[in-house]
Amino acid sequence: MTPPEIRISAEPVDIGRCKFLVSEPVHAGGVRRFASPEEAKGSPLVEAIFAIPGADVAEVIVSGGLVTVAKRSPTPWQVVGKAVGQAIRAALASGRPAVAAKLATSGGGGADDDALYERVADLFEHQVNPMVARHGGRVELIDVQDAVVMLRLGGGCQGCGMADVTLRQGIEAMLHEHVPDVKGVVDITDHAAGSNPYFAAAKK
C-alpha cells in the first residue's frame, strides 16, 4: 500500500517565525515545545530542525499537524523552510515517533508547569474568555511548558487584524498581573484559516 502523500504548507509569521501545516499528524500527544537542541534529544524531527545549517533555530513547537519554528538567522524562510519540510518528511517516513512523548516531570518544570496550567486555565475561563467573547472570540489554553503558555485563538479572534493587540496588550498583560510566573506566551493559531475575524484589515 502506498503511503499517503504528505503535504506541507509553510506560513511565515515574520522573518523569525514560521508555521508549517502538515497534512499528517506529526505528534498526537498534545503540544511540545523545545527551546534548545538539548531539549530536542530523543525527538528525531526536532533534532533535525535544530541541526539545519545556518538557520540558528531558537524554538520548535509541535502540536498535531502543526510545526512552528522560530529562528534567529536572517536566512529567508524560502531557504530554511525547504530544510524543515525535508526534516518533517524524513521523520514521518521513518516509522518512528517524530517527537518523544512528554514526560510527566520533564525538564524539571513539569510539576510547576502543571500548577501554572491550572492557574492559567482558571484565568482564561473566568476572566479572559468572557472578555474576548464580546467580540465572538475565544482563547484556548493548549499547554504550559517551561512556564511558557501556548494558546490558540478562535472565533472572532482568529485572523482578526487586532489579534496581536489582544494577545500582547490584553491576554499577556492579564497573565503578567495574575500569574506572574509565566515567562512567555506563544500563539499557535492558524490565523489564515480564520473565516470570521472581528476586525478585517484594509490598506491605508
Next chain:
Amino acid sequence: MPCPYGTAIPHRSMPRLLLLLPTATYRAAAFVEAARRLSVDLTVASEQPSTFAQAQPDRLLTLDFRLPEQAAAQARAFAEQVPVHGVVGVDDDTAVVAAAVAAKLRLRGNPVGAATAARDKYRQRVLLAEARVPVPRFARHRTTEDPHAVAAAARYPCVLKPLRLAASRGVIRADDPAGLVAAFGRLRAILEEPDVARCGDWAGQVLVEDFIPGPEVALEGLVTGGRLRTLALFDKPDPLDGPFFEETIYVTPSALPANAQQKIADCAQQAVTALGLWEGPVHAELRYNDRGPWLIELAARPIGGRCSGALRFGSREQGAGSSWVSLEEVVLRNALGMPLPALERERLASGVMMIPVPRGGVLREVRGLAEARAVPLVEEVAITAHPGQTLVPWPEGSRYPGFIFARGETPEAVVAALREAHRRLEFVLA
C-alpha cells in the same frame, strides 16, 4: 527652524509610546512587535474599544479618530495619569490625530496643519503649487455639479480622485468628456456609500487633475527636524496608466539613474518643506518624465498595507546582516527620540506584490500557496483576505487579498519571482 513642539521629553528607562492603531489596520502585528523589540511600554489607542480596555486601562485606550482635537484632549487626560513619551499614527487619519496629540503633550511630531494638509489631496496640491513644487494642474469640484460642465472645463487625459480615500480607491482616468462624465458618476457613487459619505464635507468633492505620463515611483522616507531622509525608492514596474490605479509590484532599489533619483528626492524634500512636515515617516508617490519629477501625493505616514515587510535596515548596534531593524522600529525610535540605526537598507533587492483582486466575488479558498511559496527568492505569501470575504475590484474596492514578498540579487529577478508566485495562485470565488 526650531522644532514646533520642542525636543523630546527626557524619559525613564522604559518610555511609553501611544500607538494610534485603527481597527482596520494591517500593521498591528508589525508595530506591536517593534515596540516589544524596543522594550518600550505600549498603549494602543483605537477608534473602537478593545474587549480588554477596562481590564488594562494603561495599555488600551479608545479615541475618536474623526475628531483629532477631542482625541488629543483625551490623550492628555490619559497622559496625566500615565506619562506618554511618544505618539505614532499609522495611517492618514491617525497621522493627523498623532499631530494633535503631539502638540497637546509637547511630543515629537508634525504641526497639525501640516498633517492635515498632507491628508487632503486638494489642500496638499494648493500648498505644493504655491511653493512651486511640480504637481499636476488640478481643479476641485463638488459632486453636485453638472458633470458635463466639469468635462467641458477639463484637459485630457485627466484623473478624477476623491480628496481623502486611500489605496487609490475611487481614482479613475478619463480620456475624453464622455469618459469624464462616466467616471464622475462612478466616483460620486463611491463617495455616496455610507462608510464614506458620513466622513465629512470632503466626501462631497472631487479632484480633477492632469494625467502625468511616465513611470511612477514611491519614496519611503523619514523626516527629522524638517529634513527628509530617503529610506527607499521603489519602482512600480507595472505601468499605472489607468483607467484604475490598483497597485501591484513595488521593487527597490530603483532602476532610475542616480541623477533622476536625486531629483525625485529633492522634489519630495520640497514637498515636505512646503507642507511644513517636521517629524516622522512619509510616503510619497511621484512620476518621472522628460520634464523631471512630479509630486503626485505625499502622506505623513509609513507605507501602507503590509508592504513595509519589504524593507529592513542594518542595525548599527549589531552590524548589518546579523540583525535587521524594521521600518516600524525606525518610526517608533524616532517618535521616542531614541537613537536611530544606520537607516541603510539591506544590500539585496526587495519587492512586494499587492495581489490584485482577480474579480468581484466571495472568497472561498486560495489554491497553489505551497507552489507559490516554493518559487525561488519568494520569502512570503501572505493571504490577508479571509474565507467568506467579499473581494471588490478597483475603483470601488481598496482591499488587496494578500501580499507576496521576495528578495534577490537584482530587482529584475525579484520582479520575476513575484510574478511567477502570483501566477501559481488560484483564487476560488463564489
